[in-house]
Structure formats: structure tokens, C-alpha cells
Amino acid sequence: MCKKHILLCVFIAICVGKGVGQMATYDVKLANLLLMQRGLGWPHQLNVVVGHEALLKLQLDDNLVNQRSCVLTTPTGLTFNILQPPNNRYESWSDGCGVRVKNVQKTDEGRWRLTATKGNDTITGWSEVHVQAGVPEYTGSPISIRDGESHTQVELTSLNNSYCLVSQPFSESSLVPGHCSVTLDRATRAIQGNWNVLLGIPGQVSELHVERRITVEAERLNTGYIHDTETNKVHLYCNILHTKKNITFCRFQKTSDTIGYNIVDGLGDGVHSYYGDGFLKRHCGMTIETPTEHVFGTWRCTVGVQEWVGTQIRQSTPFQALIKVLRFNLNRKIRRDFKAEETKTSTVFVQRDTSFTVMCRADISLTYCWFKHPNGSQYTPMPHVDGQEQAFWYSGESLQTGDCGITFYKASNDDDGVWTCHMGPRDQLGLEVTDLVNVRVTGPLAANTKEVNATIGANTTLYCHSSNGNRPLDYCRFLTPKFVGISLDSTVTKENAILSRFYFTPGRDLDYGECSLTIDPVMPDDVGEWTCAALLHDETLESRDTIILSIRHDYSATFRADIFGMAGGAVVLGFVLAGIAWHNRDKIRRRLASRSVRSDAMSLDEFGCESTTSRISSSSITSGSSSGSSSVNGRA
Ligand SMILES: *[C@@H]1O[C@H](CO)[C@@H](O)[C@H](O)[C@H]1NC(C)=O
Ligand SMILES: *[C@@H]1O[C@H](CO)[C@@H](O)[C@H](O)[C@H]1NC(C)=O
Ligand SMILES: *[C@@H]1O[C@H](CO)[C@@H](O)[C@H](O)[C@H]1NC(C)=O
Ligand SMILES: *[C@@H]1O[C@H](CO)[C@@H](O)[C@H](O)[C@H]1NC(C)=O
Numbered sequence: 018m019c020k021k022h023i024l025l026c027v028f029i030a031i032c033v034g035k036g037v038g039q040m041a042t043y044d045v046k047l048a049n050l051l052l053m054q055r056g057l058g059w060p061h062q063l064n065v066v067v068g069h070e071a072l073l074k075l076q077l078d079d080n081l082v083n084q085r086s087c088v089l090t091t092p093t094g095l096t097f098n099i100l101q102p103p104n105n106r107y108e109s110w111s112d113g114c115g116v117r118v119k120n121v122q123k124t125d126e127g128r129w130r131l132t133a134t135k136g137n138d139t140i141t142g143w144s145e146v147h148v149q150a151g152v153p154e155y156t157g158s159p160i161s162i163r164d165g166e167s168h169t170q171v172e173l174t175s176l177n178n179s180y181c182l183v184s185q186p187f188s189e190s191s192l193v194p195g196h197c198s199v200t201l202d203r204a205t206r207a208i209q210g211n212w213n214v215l216l217g218i219p220g221q222v223s224e225l226h227v228e229r230r231i232t233v234e235a236e237r238l239n240t241g242y243i244h245d246t247e248t249n250k251v252h253l254y255c256n257i258l259h260t261k262k263n264i265t266f267c268r269f270q271k272t273s274d275t276i277g278y279n280i281v282d283g284l285g286d287g288v289h290s291y292y293g294d295g296f297l298k299r300h301c302g303m304t305i306e307t308p309t310e311h312v313f314g315t316w317r318c319t320v321g322v323q324e325w326v327g328t329q330i331r332q333s334t335p336f337q338a339l340i341k342v343l344r345f346n347l348n349r350k351i352r353r354d355f356k357a358e359e360t361k362t363s364t365v366f367v368q369r370d371t372s373f374t375v376m377c378r379a380d381i382s383l384t385y386c387w388f389k390h391p392n393g394s395q396y397t398p399m400p401h402v403d404g405q406e407q408a409f410w411y412s413g414e415s416l417q418t419g420d421c422g423i424t425f426y427k428a429s430n431d432d433d434g435v436w437t438c439h440m441g442p443r444d445q446l447g448l449e450v451t452d453l454v455n456v457r458v459t460g461p462l463a464a465n466t467k468e469v470n471a472t473i474g475a476n477t478t479l480y481c482h483s484s485n486g487n488r489p490l491d492y493c494r495f496l497t498p499k500f501v502g503i504s505l506d507s508t509v510t511k512e513n514a515i516l517s518r519f520y521f522t523p524g525r526d527l528d529y530g531e532c533s534l535t536i537d538p539v540m541p542d543d544v545g546e547w548t549c550a551a552l553l554h555d556e557t558l559e560s561r562d563t564i565i566l567s568i569r570h571d572y573s574a575t576f577r578a579d580i581f582g583m584a585g586g587a588v589v590l591g592f593v594l595a596g597i598a599w600h601n602r603d604k605i606r607r608r609l610a611s612r613s614v615r616s617d618a619m620s621l622d623e624f625g626c627e628s629t630t631s632r633i634s635s636s637s638i639t640s641g642s643s644s645g646s647s648s649v650n651g652r653a
């Protein structure tokens with residue numbers, strides 16, 4: 018009896034884990050004996066993968082081990098002395114009473130009993146063996162993680178592993194006890210790639226190697242259009258990928274139009290209808306049935322979204338993008354030959370020491386944009402941060418909508434000159450798209466052109482206007498080279514002209530910051546330096562600028578007359594060439610013949626034509642036909 022007690026006490030210490038003090042007073046009752054004996058088999062529970070070995074034994078007091086006999090009963094009821102096994106699958110194992118079962122099969126599942134006997138003492142114990150199929154391999158689909166998301170839990174397997182060793186690309190491997198999942202502080206694209214995972218699987222000695230592909234996807238728009246020739250429909254789409262945000266509205270607008278279309282999941286008006294798999298799938302699209310000419314050009318899509326912030330649903334900044342629909346049966350690629358369509362370089366008039374904006378607009382979505390200063394310095398604008406002092410920052414709606422703008426805190430005379438916008442298109446690599454903006458740093462009132470070439474007997478215009486946008490003028494006056502002062506406003510017309518030939522240029526207005534004099538006709542006395550002066554409504558000092566009026570060379574006049582007054586033939590060509598030669602004389606930048614002709618055509622109505630392009634405005638909209646245009650934007 019005494020030995021039995023010792024054995025039981027050993028068992029309690031090992032398996033139940035009771036404190037030693039408690040164990041000393043534990044009173045073993047006969048009823049507990051069987052229960053206790055169960056625990057004598059070791060291990061109590063064993064998971065074995067088919068083909069592996071099971072190692073089972075009785076937990077005995079070491080001193081008594083050798084003098085005992087050992088009998089095994091298998092789950093199928095086979096009983097034999099371990100020293101005389103019926104076949105070589107069984108083998109005595111360990112110093113005491115134990116068995117090694119080789120090549121475990123499903124039929125080996127169940128309770129294995131071991132009985133050790135010495136004289137009248139019999140100790141019995143059993144182990145429960147669970148046989149499971151092996152896990153030869155594990156494959157999982159790629160795991161997609163949202164870029165920038167924090168505290169992301171990545172579940173690497175769904176197996177019941179006991180530990181795993183995870184190695185991410187370019188970093189040390191880390192051991193994860195228990196279920197194999199990793200929490201990322203912040204997801205970035207640097208963790209993309211194949212992750213190698215080694216798993217410890219119960220019942221299996223060799224570790225399981227698992228490779229999981231991790232992709233990090235940024236929330237973004239997938240945009241484009243489909244021309245369905247069969248049904249004669251055009252589908253425009255702006256679907257949001259990799260997001261948890263829900264769509265609240267979906268809008269399309271042709272950039273050259275002033276109104277758009279409110280596209281609702283499941284709604285149509287006969288011509289325009291919803292396209293996509295539903296707002297729930299974050300699809301925003303519009304079908305245009307039997308498209309007309311109108312469909313060609315640039316469309317802007319705007320997708321409203323909301324998201325959970327804590328326990329509240331919040332509206333977040335809508336997504337926007339541009340979709341360029343090209344004429345069918347033409348190459349679908351976005352044309353980059355910007356300069357071939359030569360748009361007139363816009364001019365922005367900026368008052369010294371005030372903030373100014375250089376703005377270009379592409380009709381394609383951009384990834385980035387930067388600017389070249391007239392002196393060659395490069396500027397890449399960053400978002401404006403409130404309350405932080407920045408010399409310059411990004412302005413415009415978004416790169417997605419093709420806006421490429423930079424605002425400088427303060428203009429200095431150095432900033433005067435031609436700036437270049439460099440724009441990186443979103444959907445293609447290669448050459449950047451560029452555009453030019455002419456920045457004129459002036460006083461509050463600036464001459465639109467510092468030098469005016471006029472023809473004796475014809476009319477000409479001297480045009481001054483407020484810088485930094487349209488600011489009302491209190492009065493407007495001019496001083497002739499012969500020091501005759503002229504004060505005028507829009508009530509002075511051709512009919513009641515001052516000295517019968519000076520009047521305020523029709524269509525212009527003091528209220529819009531314009532001080533403009535038409536001289537009709539120009540006389541030899543008008544040659545020389547003119548002064549325009551005005552009082553800006555919000556200033557206390559009068560502002561002024563000067564304009565040099567000179568007489569256009571006769572060749573040029575002849576050239577104009579010939580281009581527009583005569584028809585065809587070698588004579589015209591001869592004069593065209595002469596005219597071009599004249600214009601090229603000291604104008605290096607004029608390279609295209611067509612442009613030379615056009616610039617002359619423009620001078621026909623002098624600055625009436627020019628005023629439309631140089632007016633400082635922020636509402637200039639990119640035209641659908643050209644692949645880009647720019648506008649100027651002054652800040653008051
Ligand atoms: C075993 O038990 C029998 C009778 O129950 C007894 O006669 C014998 O002495 C015992 N042997 C030992 C070694 O205790
Ligand atoms: C993992 O273990 C749990 C309980 O232990 C079980 O319900 C589940 O089926 C197991 N899963 C696998 C894949 O073995
Ligand atoms: C988005 O829609 C799903 C399904 O209707 C909803 O469970 C979820 O809460 C919504 N989330 C937001 C931010 O509205
Ligand atoms: C160009 O002008 C800017 C602004 O005046 C100045 O900060 C910059 O240093 C100049 N760069 C060069 C190369 O002169």
C-alpha cells in the first residue's frame with residue numbers, strides 16, 4: 018500500500034499540479050484510484066498524423082521500474098506483453114513500461130492501456146490516441162491589405178497550429194505562438210510579396226511550409242470607358258477599389274458643360290443610366306445610349322463616399338477623376354502631342370509682394386506635377402498645411418482632376434518670366450506633359466502689353482488692368498507722349514470720342530479693373546511713351562504703368578493685306594515667306610509657320626482677341642478638344 022501511495026503522490030504532483038503542502042494532506046480514497054490510474058498513461062492525449070509513431074508509457078516511480086512486467090492492450094482489444102509483441106509495429110520503449118507504435122493508422126485511434134505488474138501491485142494507465150490525416154500542404158489565396166491601414170490583423174492560416182515562424186520580405190522572421198496571425202502597426206507597400214510561414218502542426222514532427230502572397234492595395238479609382246458597338250452604347254465608369262467606404266452619390270459631367278448627371282444605382286432617363294454592379298460594390302458608372310458627338314471629350318466623375326469613424330458615419334472627400342473619351346475608331350491612347358496644338362501661353366499678372374498662383378490644367382488625371390521657375394529652379398508643391406508657414410503649396414482641386422497649380426506666398430521681381438508646368442499622367446509612363454505660363458510681376462496696375470505696334474490711320478488699343486485678378490478701379494486716365502491727359506470710363510464711346518479719336522475700349526469696364534484706351538485712328542503724334550494710371554478701389558495710392566507705342570513696319574502691313582485681302586498664287590506664298598522671315602528676325606521662339614500666320618491674324622483686332630486669354634480668372638475650363646490648356650489665377 019505504501020508504494021502505491023508514493024506513486025499516486027508523484028502523479029498528483031506532476032499532473033494536477035497542486036501545491037506540495039496541499040499534497041501532503043491529500044487523502045487518497047479508493048474511489049479515486051481508477052481516476053488517478055487513468056492519468057498514469059503518458060501522454061494522456063496524443064495527436065498523431067497517419068504514418069507517424071506513437072510513443073506511450075506508464076508514469077512510474079523510477080526506482081521500481083525494472084522489476085515489473087508490462088502488458089499492452091490496443092484499442093482493438095489485442096493484449097500482449099510488451100516484450101513479446103505480435104509483430105514489429107510494436108516495440109518496448111523507455112526504461113519502464115512503454116510502447117512505441119510505428120506507422121500509426123486510422124485504426125489505431127482509441128484508448129491504449131498499459132499495465133505494469135509486480136507481485137500483487139498492478140498499475141494501469143491509458144492514453145487516448147487521435148489519428149489525423151496529415152497536412153501535406155496548405156495554400157491560401159493572396160491576402161489583400163489596404164495601404165496605410167493601421168492595426169491590421171493578417172490571418173496567415175486557418176490551421177490549428179501550435180506555433181508558427183513568419184518571415185516577411187526583407188525582414189527578420191518572428192515566432193508567433195498559437196494561431197498564426199500577425200498584427201501590422203501600419204500597412205505599407207514594403208511588406209508586399211511572398212511571406213514564408215513555418216507551422217508547427219499537432220501530430221506531425223516536420224513543420225509545414227506555407228507561402229502566402231500579400232498584396233497591399235491603395236484605395237483608388239478605376240476609371241475608363243467602354244464603347245459597346247453592338248448596342249451602340251458608351252459606358253463611363255469610376256469604380257472605387259480597395260475601400261471600406263460606401264458610395265453616397267455618383268456624378269458625371271462633361272468638363273465643357275455647366276451641368277452634369279446625377280447617376281443613381283438603378284435609375285435612368287432613357288439616355289443616361291446607371292452602369293455597374295451597384296453602389297454596394299462601389300461601382301459608379303454611367304451608360305449613354307446612342308451616343309452623339311457630345312460624348313467625345315473629357316468627362317469628370319465625382320464619387321461621394323462615407324465611412325465609419327469610430328461609431329459614427331462621416332462623409333469624406335469625394336473621389337474625382339477625368340475620363341477622356343476619344344473619337345471611336347481612333348487610337349484609344351491618350352495623345353501627348355500637346356505642343357502640336359499650340360495653345361497661346363497664358364499670362365498671369367501678379368502684384369509684387371502678394372501671393373500668386375501658377376495654374377495648369379490637363380484633361381487627364383495626374384500622378385504628380387512640378388514647376389520650373391524662369392531661373393531654372395524646380396518646385397514640387399506639397400499640400401497646404403493650416404497654421405504652418407510655407408513658401409509655396411499645391412493649389413487646385415486635385416491631381417486626379419488634372420489640376421496642377423502652385424501658390425507662392427510672395428511674388429518678387431525674380432518670379433517674372435515664363436514658368437513651365439510639368440505634369441505626370443496617371444495611366445502611362447514616359448514623357449511628362451508640359452505647359453507654359455507667363456508670369457508678370459507688376460504693380461497694382463499693369464499694362465497688358467508693354468509695347469504696342471500700331472499702324473498710322475488704323476485703330477489700336479492701350480490696355481491696362483489690375484493685377485491679381487479683377488479689382489474695381491475708381492478712375493482711369495491716360496497721358497499721351499505729348500503730355501495730354503485723358504480721363505475716361507465706359508461712357509466715352511466712339512460716338513462721343515475725346516478729341517474725336519480717343520475712347521474707352523468697348524466691352525471693358527472699370528468695375529472689372531480695366532483701364533483701356535482705343536485710339537482711332539492712330540496719328541504720328543501718338544508714337545512714344547504712354548502712361549496709364551488708375552486708383553484701385555482698395556488702395557490709397559494711384560497706380561500706373563507705361564506703354565511704348567511704335568509704328569509697325571510697312572512689310573508687316575503689306576503682309577497682312579496680302580494674307581487676308583488677296584487670293585492664292587505664288588505672289589501670296591512669296592509674301593507669306595517674306596512675312597515669316599520678318600517675324601522670325603528676332604523672335605527665336607516662333608517656330609511654326611501656322612503660328613506666325615495666326616499671330617498676325619490676331620493682331621487684326623488687336624487686343625480684343627488677346628483679352629479673352631489673358632484675363633485673370635479661376636473659372637477657365639479646359640476645352641475638350643485640346644489635350645490641355647492652362648489658365649491663370651491671381652490671388653487677391
Ligand atoms: C500477495 O497476496 C497473497 C494473498 O493475497 C499473499 O499471500 C502474498 O503474501 C502477497 N505477496 C506479496 C509480495 O505481498
Ligand atoms: C481547430 O480546432 C477546433 C477546436 O479545437 C476545431 O473545432 C476545428 O475544427 C479545428 N480546425 C481545423 C482546421 O482542424
Ligand atoms: C456600408 O454598407 C454596408 C452594407 O450596407 C454597411 O454594413 C456599412 O455599415 C456601410 N458603411 C458605411 C460607412 O456606410
Ligand atoms: C530662383 O529664384 C528663386 C526665387 O527668387 C530663388 O529662391 C532661387 O534660389 C533661384 N534659383 C536660382 C538657381 O537662381
Ligand SMILES: *[C@@H]1O[C@H](CO)[C@@H](O)[C@H](O)[C@H]1NC(C)=O
Nearest residue numbers: 466468469470567569570603
Ligand atoms: C513690335 O515690333 C517690334 C519690332 O518691330 C517687336 O520686337 C515687338 O515684339 C512687336 N510687339 C508686338 C506687341 O507685336
Ligand SMILES: *[C@@H]1O[C@H](CO)[C@@H](O)[C@H](O)[C@H]1NC(C)=O
Nearest residue numbers: 475476477511535537621622
Ligand atoms: C479697328 O480696326 C479693325 C480693322 O482694322 C476693325 O475691324 C475694328 O472694328 C476697328 N475697331 C473699332 C473699335 O473701330
